[in-house]
Amino acid sequence: MAAWRDFWRRYRRKTSAMIGLVLLCFVMLVALVGPWLVSADPWDIVVSPFLWPGVDPEFPLGSDTLGRDILSGIVHGSRVSLLIGLAATAAALGVGVTVGAVAGYFRGWPDDLLMRITELFQTIPTFLLAVVLVAIFKPSMLTIILVISAVSWPAVARLVRAEFLSLREREFVQSCVVIGMSEARIIFQQILPNCLAPIIVMSSILVASAILTESGLSFLGLGDPNLMSWGTMIGIGREAMRTAWYMSALPGVAIVITVLALNLVGEGLNDALNPRLKNR
Amino acid sequence: MGSAAQRTDGSRLVRFLARRSAQAALTLLAIVMLNFLIVHLAPGDAIDVLAGEFGGADTAYLEKLRRSYGLDQPLYIQLFQYLFNVAQLNLGFSFRNNMPVFELIMTRLPATLLLMVASMLLSFSAGLLLGVFSARRVNTFADDAVSVLALLCYATPLFWFGLMAIVLFTVKLNLLPGNGMYTIGANLGWFAAALDVARHMVLPACSLALFHMAVYTRLMRASMLEIFGLDYIRTARAKGLSQRRIAFRHVLPNAILPMVTMLGLQVGSLLGGAVLVETVFGWPGLGRLAFDAILQRDHNLLIGILLLGSALVVIANLLTDLLYAWLDPRIEVA
Numbered sequence: 036m037a038a039w040r041d042f043w044r045r046y047r048r049k050t051s052a053m054i055g056l057v058l059l060c061f062v063m064l065v066a067l068v069g070p071w072l073v074s075a076d077p078w079d080i081v082v083s084p085f086l087w088p089g090v091d092p093e094f095p096l097g098s099d100t101l102g103r104d105i106l107s108g109i110v111h112g113s114r115v116s117l118l119i120g121l122a123a124t125a126a127a128l129g130v131g132v133t134v135g136a137v138a139g140y141f142r143g144w145p146d147d148l149l150m151r152i153t154e155l156f157q158t159i160p161t162f163l164l165a166v167v168l169v170a171i172f173k174p175s176m177l178t179i180i181l182v183i184s185a186v187s188w189p190a191v192a193r194l195v196r197a198e199f200l201s202l203r204e205r206e207f208v209q210s211c212v213v214i215g216m217s218e219a220r221i222i223f224q225q226i227l228p229n230c231l232a233p234i235i236v237m238s239s240i241l242v243a244s245a246i247l248t249e250s251g252l253s254f255l256g257l258g259d260p261n262l263m264s265w266g267t268m269i270g271i272g273r274e275a276m277r278t279a280w281y282m283s284a285l286p287g288v289a290i291v292i293t294v295l296a297l298n299l300v301g302e303g304l305n306d307a308l309n310p311r312l313k314n315r
Numbered sequence: 316m317g318s319a320a321q322r323t324d325g326s327r328l329v330r331f332l333a334r335r336s337a338q339a340a341l342t343l344l345a346i347v348m349l350n351f352l353i354v355h356l357a358p359g360d361a362i363d364v365l366a367g368e369f370g371g372a373d374t375a376y377l378e379k380l381r382r383s384y385g386l387d388q389p390l391y392i393q394l395f396q397y398l399f400n401v402a403q404l405n406l407g408f409s410f411r412n413n414m415p416v417f418e419l420i421m422t423r424l425p426a427t428l429l430l431m432v433a434s435m436l437l438s439f440s441a442g443l444l445l446g447v448f449s450a451r452r453v454n455t456f457a458d459d460a461v462s463v464l465a466l467l468c469y470a471t472p473l474f475w476f477g478l479m480a481i482v483l484f485t486v487k488l489n490l491l492p493g494n495g496m497y498t499i500g501a502n503l504g505w506f507a508a509a510l511d512v513a514r515h516m517v518l519p520a521c522s523l524a525l526f527h528m529a530v531y532t533r534l535m536r537a538s539m540l541e542i543f544g545l546d547y548i549r550t551a552r553a554k555g556l557s558q559r560r561i562a563f564r565h566v567l568p569n570a571i572l573p574m575v576t577m578l579g580l581q582v583g584s585l586l587g588g589a590v591l592v593e594t595v596f597g598w599p600g601l602g603r604l605a606f607d608a609i610l611q612r613d614h615n616l617l618i619g620i621l622l623l624g625s626a627l628v629v630i631a632n633l634l635t636d637l638l639y640a641w642l643d644p645r646i647e648v649a
Contacts, residue, residue: 155345158632160624162587163605167621170609171357243470250472251591255606269475273595280482287475295470 045307052303058296066117069110077108077263085279099268099282100275109289112265116293119180119249119264120242126184127241128234131191136222138192139199150196153189161186165248169257176259179252183245194237198230232308239301243294250290265290328640335636339629344398346625350618351397355390357614406619411611416619420601424623426496427593427600430523431585433516438524438581439574442531446570449532450539451562461532468529474591477522481595484518491517494597519596523588527581531574538570572643579635583628 046052074081082091086098088105096106134153138146168182202208203226211221252258253266265286272282381387388396400406406416449461485493492498492515503511542548543566551561586601593602601620608616 151345155342155349158342158583158625158628159346159349159621160583160586160628162584163590163621163624166587166590166605166609167617168353170612170617171353171614247472251474254472254474254591255594255609257609266472269472269478273478276478276482277486280479280486283475283478284482287472287479290472290475291467291470295466298466298469 042307046303049303049306051299052306055296055299055301055303058292059300062113062293062296063117065110066113070114073110074104074107077103077111079103079107081107085275087279088281088285096285097281099271100279105268105282105285108263108268109265109286111263112268112286113289113293115176115259115262115264116246116249116290117242119176119183120245120297122180123183123187123245123249124238124241126180127187127191127245128238130184131188132195132227132234134188135192135195135197136199136227139196140203140218140222140226142200146196149192153192156186156189162248162251165252166255166257169252174252174257174259176262179249179257179259183248186248187241187245191234191237191241194233195230198233199226202226202229236301236305236308239297239304243297243301246290246294246297331640332637335633339633342629343626346629347398347401347622348394350622351394354614354618355393401622406622407615409608409613409616411608411613412616416616419604419616420619420623423599423601423604426598427586427589427602429512430516430519430589430593430598430600431582433520434524434527434585435578435581437520438527438531439578441524441528443535443571443574445528445532446535447539447562447567450536450543451558453536453540458536461536465529465532468525471525472591473522473525473588474595476525477518477592477595480518480522491515493518496599519592519598522595523585523592526588527577527584530577530581534573534577535570538573539566542566542570572639575635575639575642578638579628579632582631583624586624586627 046056080102081104082094082098082102084098084100084102086094086102088095088097090097094104094106096104096109099105099108134149138149138153165182165186168185169178172178172182208221208225211225216225249258249264250266250269253264254270256270258264258267268286269283272279272284272286276283378387404417406420408414409416409419412419445461445465449458452458481493484491496515497508497511498515501511539562548561548565551565556565589598589600589602590605591602592598593600594606597603601624605617605620607613608620
């Protein structure tokens with residue numbers, strides 16, 4: 036409890052971190068309860084097309100080229116973006132932490148092998164790989180999540196490996212070895228909890244970049260065809276950009292706010308969890 | 316410096332080059348094998364795609380085709396066949412474009428390279444300037460403003476920025492072209508033509524540079540601040556050198572090194588960004604080709620672009636290593 040209060044005191048000190056937190060809470064609230072407050076289905080044609088924002092109070096953000104409610108699209112899109120961001124990050128953490136822990140704890144040939152594979156994945160252009168994989172394996176929520184995690188685990192693996200390499204030399208780990216603790220317990224109960232701080236910081240950045248990747252994919256037409264996502268909306272609005280630029284502009288603002296919030300929270304967490312570096 | 320020392324230095328550099336090239340070749344081999352894996356995990360094989368192209372065909376004929384393409388062979392034979400083909404730069408045939416994939420890629424590569432080099436130079440120099448600017452005014456309003464700008468650049472999807480730039484600079488202000496690489500139908504001299512391409516390149520290059528400008532800015536700022544705290548800077552201050560001289564002559568040259576490492580890493584993400592930016596701006600390069608390949612379900616072409624893109628990253632990393640070794644003599648090259 037005291038540790039939490041201490042952490043909160045340090046987090047709260049930074050204005051930008053608090054702004055990020057407020058924005059993020061807002062986006063999460065929209066994703067949680069928003070879909071009940073707007074048109075049930077963002078694909079429904081509810082009003083005449085090309086309605087500018089602020090003209091009809093019933094559709095405050097206007098309508099797109101077919102007359103679909105843009106506010107409804109943005110609200111439903113927040114759910115898609117956050118869900119894909121969180122799921123892809125969880126999967127990337129699962130793979131990355133396992134690979135990094137094994138490589139950093141056992142060193143030797145497992146380390147060599149796993150790091151070669153990690154470097155390989157870091158050499159291949161990330162977004163290009165994501166595009167090719169989604170295009171070949173047919174776009175769906177699941178493939179998008181799997182593909183984004185497939186391109187984002189290497190960064191986690193390198194981070195966890197570096198932490199494990201330094202932590203496993205520490206005295207508390209040596210004493211665990213001496214009392215005959217099993218390797219699995221040393222890895223998961225002793226070392227892993229000690230490198231949680233950098234993993235948590237990295238997670239918020241990973242969610243942010245997953246949301247950016249997803250928006251890029253769905254802008255190219257590689258989104259789940261059943262889901263209205265922000266990237267899809269920008270792609271739809273692009274057709275009418277010369278006359279009705281708000282159609283692309285509004286979902287883009289939603290992306291910027293969400294990603295900015297996640298980055299600010301990530302920085303705030305970094306400062307609060309690593310008090311030694313606070314003067315940077 | 317005797318000639319013996321120079322000779323050993325030279326041979327060390329050669330050995331370093333040889334080792335890095337061998338590593339790069341191995342990486343490429345692994346990437347080719349990974350591509351083979353992707354193709355084989357994909358639902359349906361090349362013949363199914365072909366059958367789709369022709370609107371279906373009877374199964375006996377498809378089986379015959381499979382045999383003639385060697386697709387009934389064991390997997391390892393197919394892998395060797397694939398490696399053999401790639402080694403000869405045979406990346407298959409794009410039926411949609413009626414052209415070998417490798418040739419098709421080569422016709423589009425120059426436009427993408429031009430765009431990439433331009434946005435690399437732009438992001439590197441802008442990041443350098445902003446980073447130095449902000450590090451010299453640490454914790455002031457100007458420093459905070461640069462930080463906010465960098466954070467916004469981090470959070471902005473580059474394709475969206477490109478679209479908004481078109482709305483502002485092309486549609487509203489009518490200042491810059493927002494589509495294509497040159498004015499179609501214009502019969503210009505070489506200088507006017509180069510200027511024309513440059514004008515077309517402003518918006519796409521800026522969109523592509525935005526994200527990495529933020530990366531370089533933050534990297535440069537952090538790196539400058541770290542070096543400002545070192546002993547030799549205190550010595551320089553004690554000698555009574557001016558702040559400006561310390562910043563530009565003593566800190567800057569050393570602070571640039573981490574940025575050089577970033578250059579090699581940037582190439583991969585630029586290629587990914589090029590898919591989006593070239594799609595937005597109708598830039599006739601590899602990225603636009605990849606987008607067309609998605610629309611046309613031309614998997615051969617997509618895989619070929621991925622392969623060549625990866626090769627480009629490997630080459631860029633090799634060049635960065637060399638540049639780094641040349642810039643920083645402390646690096647152990649042996």
